[in-house]
Amino acid sequence: MRFDIISCQPDLLDSPFSHSILKRAQQKGLVEIHIHDLRKFAINKHGQIDDYAFGGGAGMVMMIEPIDKCISELQAERKYDAIIYMTPDGQTLNQRIVNQFSLMENVIILCGHYKGVDERVRQHYVTHEISIGDYVLSGGELGAAVLADAIIRIIPGVLNDESSALTDSFQDGLLAPPVYTRPAEYKGMKVPDILMSGDTPKIEQWRFEQAIERTKLRRPDLLNE
Incomplete structure (x- = not known):
């Protein structure tokens, strides 16, 4: 391009x-x-x-x-x-x-x-x-x-992991869900257990539900659209 x-x-x-x-x-x-x-x-x-x-x-x-x-x-x-x-x-x-x-x-x-x-x-x-x-x-x-x-950034080949752009906020009409990384616990603050479970279908469902909830709270206009 x-x-x-x-x-x-x-x-x-x-x-x-x-x-x-x-x-x-x-x-x-x-x-x-x-x-x-x-x-x-x-x-x-x-x-x-x-x-x-x-x-x-x-x-x-x-x-x-x-x-x-x-x-x-x-x-x-x-x-x-x-x-x-x-x-x-x-x-x-x-x-x-x-x-x-x-x-x-x-x-x-x-x-x-x-x-x-x-x-x-x-x-x-x-x-x-x-x-x-x-x-x-x-x-x-x-x-x-x-x-x-x-x-x-969404042109194929630009990002090393093309799926990253597809999971950004707004790509599916929703805000992105919360994300976490290491360590799993820091000063008493823990990563949700579901993300540590290794159960991919349940993790994806959790992310979808979190995306909907975050969109309801922060950008309800997106859901109305």
């Missing part, structure tokens, strides 16, 4: 893709991540990519021309399955959306900044608008990293 991320602050994306699972996914050849500095497509020698909003108001707006130039250059090289715009008023990201994106081959992620992009970009270029939550960040770069991380 290939990600082309368009940003006016590309340095913000250096760290997330240079460590841990995301780094190994690239080393394995399972993922390509290309970060494009929007200022290379600026309208003048001063690197201008934004301007004042028509009609007045506070804040600057990302211009259509640099974005069009960047996207057009990328589309001249390959076909893209999605052009995703990271924006606070987009569809809230969830595991179902992540799963759908993970089946794609080539994806562009456009990082918003300032007061956002010229509306014509959203109308004529963008295919999906995604938010990572009901709050506002300084730019879309952190959101783009979150989205890419969520997608990449």
Whole structure:
């Protein structure tokens, strides 16, 4: 899978893709991540990519021309399955959306900044608008990293144990059950006996019941859905 991320602050994306699972996914050849500095497509020698909003108001707006130039250059090289715009008023990201994106081959992620992009970009270029939550960040770069991380980790071959991703929270509409590891007892706190029994069917049933109970307590809206 290939990600082309368009940003006016590309340095913000250096760290997330240079460590841990995301780094190994690239080393394995399972993922390509290309970060494009929007200022290379600026309208003048001063690197201008934004301007004042028509009609007045506070804040600057990302211009259509640099974005069009960047996207057009990328589309001249390959076909893209999605052009995703990271924006606070987009569809809230969830595991179902992540799963759908993970089946794609080539994806562009456009990082918003300032007061956002010229509306014509959203109308004529963008295919999906995604938010990572009901709050506002300084730019879309952190959101783009979150989205890419969520997608990449479920691509087959990225995790050493692929079944691990399938048992994550939200994959089956439930929160994950509690987990324990050694030691079996610490300062009087014991691991549930069922997990030490070796009875796999009973353990799985216990985990399922715990997942339902945890979801009822913490995210009852998931059960309603």
